[in-house]
Amino acid sequence: MIEVETLRRDFSRVKKIVVKIGTSVLTKPDGSLDEEYMQDIARQVYELTRRGIGVIIVSSGAIGSGVKELGLKDMPRDIPTRQGAAAVGQSILIETWRCAFRRYGLKVAQILLTYEAFSNRRTYLNLRNSMDILEKYGAIPIINENDPISVHEIEATFGDNDKLSALVASKVDAELLILLTDVNGLYDRNPRHKDARLISEVSEITPEIERIGGEPGSWRSKGGMKTKIEAAKIAMKSNCCMVIANAWENNVLLRIVDGEMLGTIFKPSKVGYTNRERWIRYSKSHGVIMIDDGAREALLKGGSLLPSGIIGLDGEFDSNEVVSIVHRNKEIAKGIVDYSSEELKKIKGRHTDEIEKILGYKNYDNVVRRENMVFI
Secondary structure, three states, X not given: OOOHHHHXXXXXXXXXXXXXXXXXXXXXXXXXXXXXXXXXXXXXXXXXXXXXXXXXXXXXXXXXXXXXXXOOOOOOOOHHHHHHHHHXXXXXXXXXHHHHHHOOOOEEEEEEEOOXXXXXXXXXXXXXXXXXXXXXXXXXXXXXXXXXXXHHHHHXXXXXXXXXXXXXXXXXXXXXXXXXEOOOOOEOOXXXXXXXXXXXXXXXXXXXXXXXXXXXXXXXXOOEHHHHHHHHHHHHHOOXXXXXXXXXXOXXXXXXXXXXXXXXXXXXXXXXXXXXXXXXXXXXXXXXXXXXHHHHHHHHOOOOEOHHHEEEEEOOOOOOOEEEEEEOOEXXXXXXXXXXXXXXXXHOOOOHXXXXXXXXXXXXXXXXXXHHEEEO
């Protein structure tokens, strides 16, 4: 494994960077956008593009902007009002970014995503193709979650876009993900504590790292250090370095790329996922398959999941959908299932030789083939 100092020096040679900017950074206390800050980010991105580095921005701030525009006194708690605020605020957000980048001769492209974009294989691939086209024409993608239509996302599935930014970085094969936030990085305790110490590098997400991950974010954001740790797990398994840094550091993006030791760096895992494995791992599970001890042992030895090892099911799903594989109430893997839940109800616990007799046909001996499975 390359040492962290070498990794940071190597950032000047990366070809693609994802930059995530959270609500607490982009918006002022009254919810309005910090246009001066956004213009400064545009300047830094322009400098990076001149070096031949592609930059994708994952931007929060739509709900806060909508709250301000609608004249609401406080951040709404009910989903419909938050979605309405997001719909109003998103147009303000993208227009502000457009004006900021126009000063440097750069165009922007708005992309609104939901978790389903990463769960549907065809949509997943189409999105990747769209990113490639935008890069070809020199447009800066400005990505946000599609709050107005997404109940799951607006309830913090993405955690103020932390997880979303990591999924995007994984999808486009970015070498570097930078999370700009209102703290200097990950601390060994609450950063407000006088003895808090900045952790400069993380090579593995241990239970201790998760424990010190911090508390949820402020009223203006849905994130916090906990969601950033979740983002790090995705990035590290995708052969992508992740840096958490203070958004208010002067020229923060340029200094990180130039190798300055800012914030906390999360180093890539020694064993990462392939593109297909990433899609399976981070897709939404459409159901749960519960397995016995014998099936677990077979999977750990490289085998496929057979119907004989299934002891229970949860949820309704079709064949070729992604499901969670659970052993003793713990998710151990995810995979693409070869039979629907209705079919599995009939053949669970039975030998493969009995499948055709029970169903009247047999498409596969396996329920989930090993090549279609990823361990958690």
